[in-house]
Amino acid sequence: MKTRITELFGIEHPIIQGGMHYVGYADLAAAVSNAGGLGIITALTQPTPDDLAREIARCREMTDKPFGVNLTFLPAVKPPDYPNYVKAIVDGGVKIVETAGNNPAKWLPGLKEAGIRVIHKCTSVRHSLKAESIGCDAVSVDGFECGGHPGEDDVPNMILLPRAAEELTIPFVASGGMADARSLVASLALGADGMNMGTRFIATKEAPVHEKVKQALVAASELDTRLVMRPLRNTERVLVNAGVERLLEKERKLGADLKFEDILPEVAGIYPKVMKEGDIEAGAWSCGMVAGLIHDVPTCKELIDRIVGEAEAIIRGRLDKFLAA
Numbered sequence: 001m002k003t004r005i006t007e008l009f010g011i012e013h014p015i016i017q018g019g020m021h022y023v024g025y026a027d028l029a030a031a032v033s034n035a036g037g038l039g040i041i042t043a044l045t046q047p048t049p050d051d052l053a054r055e056i057a058r059c060r061e062m063t064d065k066p067f068g069v070n071l072t073f074l075p076a077v078k079p080p081d082y083p084n085y086v087k088a089i090v091d092g093g094v095k096i097v098e099t100a101g102n103n104p105a106k107w108l109p110g111l112k113e114a115g116i117r118v119i120h121k122c123t124s125v126r127h128s129l130k131a132e133s134i135g136c137d138a139v140s141v142d143g144f145e146c147g148g149h150p151g152e153d154d155v156p157n158m159i160l161l162p163r164a165a166e167e168l169t170i171p172f173v174a175s176g177g178m179a180d181a182r183s184l185v186a187s188l189a190l191g192a193d194g195m196n197m198g199t200r201f202i203a204t205k206e207a208p209v210h211e212k213v214k215q216a217l218v219a220a221s222e223l224d225t226r227l228v229m230r231p232l233r234n235t236e237r238v239l240v241n242a243g244v245e246r247l248l249e250k251e252r253k254l255g256a257d258l259k260f261e262d263i264l265p266e267v268a269g270i271y272p273k274v275m276k277e278g279d280i281e282a283g284a285w286s287c288g289m290v291a292g293l294i295h296d297v298p299t300c301k302e303l304i305d306r307i308v309g310e311a312e313a314i315i316r317g318r319l320d321k322f323l324a325a
């Protein structure tokens with residue numbers, strides 16, 4: 001399949017693995033890239049910029065295909081050492097960066113000078129247009145269904161993607177709720193040049209997370225996610241569990257008085273507990289509604305080959321038949 005996204009990033013298939021905290025290690029990124037997609041290492045999961053430099057080197061040992069690094073800008077009391085994370089990316093010879101969380105304008109000149117292509121992930125048409133106007137090469141348009149931070153507009157992809165297509169000139173990928181060949185064909189039909197998947201890639205053999213996390217995704221239905229932190233305007237879609245129920249109870253009780261400190265036990269330091277130790281009830285961890293479409297734990301290559309093969313069957317078989325009728 002050839003689209004503006006495969007051309008822009010020099011990849012075989014228009015399928016991207018979005019940055020994921022405590023999931024996006026070199027192992028997963030390399031597996032996705034080796035399968036012809038675009039794998040992405042999550043910078044801030046690495047404790048220091050030096051660790052990121054080592055993770056980039058490790059990825060390069062596992063693949064000679066293009067891969068990217070995700071740089072997430074989220075509100076933080078003590079911001080991470082962004083300048084040196086960016087330096088690790090540039091010095092490591094990475095040519096693709098996925099930015100997210102906030103306007104990346106401050107970092108674009110340095111990235112562009114190093115010949116890096118930037119895909120910015122955003123949850124609205126206005127932020128996508130902003131990304132285009134500041135010089136991003138592409139956007140990842142993340143609908144309300146998505147795992148992680150869907151923003152505060154609550155527009156699902158059935159509306160958001162064609163709206164993005166109406167307004168944008170640069171290419172974009174559909175993100176949020178993407179799982180299979182049907183997702184890819186639908187994304188292309190709605191005007192995207194490919195798709196980005198988060199949750200689906202956690203349930204793969206190579207994702208370096210605890211087996212219990214993968215099995216939780218296979219077991220979950222599309223009804224098993226919750227939105228947390230809405231009162232703080234930092235909405236996150238997570239898999240429901242005992243910790244999340246406690247958090248939601250606090251939100252109900254405290255209402256508009258809720259402060260970040262009130263929910264620290266349910267949101268701080270949760271990722272290592274879940275992803276490494278398999279304590280899946282510990283608290284809030286991102287998960288998309290797409291969990292309802294995840295029924296197995298394939299390798300990344302099996303998953304991507306299946307998507308591409310079935311997409312062709314849908315286009316040439318199912319869709320073409322409607323025209324012939």
Ligand SMILES: Cc1cc2nc3c(=O)[nH]c(=O)nc-3n(C[C@H](O)[C@H](O)[C@H](O)COP(=O)(O)O)c2cc1C
Pocket residue numbers: 017018019020021023042070071072099100101121142145146147148149175176177178196197198199200285286287288289290
């Ligand atoms: C466990 C998990 C962790 C994530 N961590 C990040 C992150 O650190 N930075 C980021 O930009 N997006 C993060 N995301 C969002 C994904 O990159 C992607 O945009 C999202 O998962 C797409 O929706 P889907 O899960 O329905 O495929 C995370 C998603 C999940 C499921």
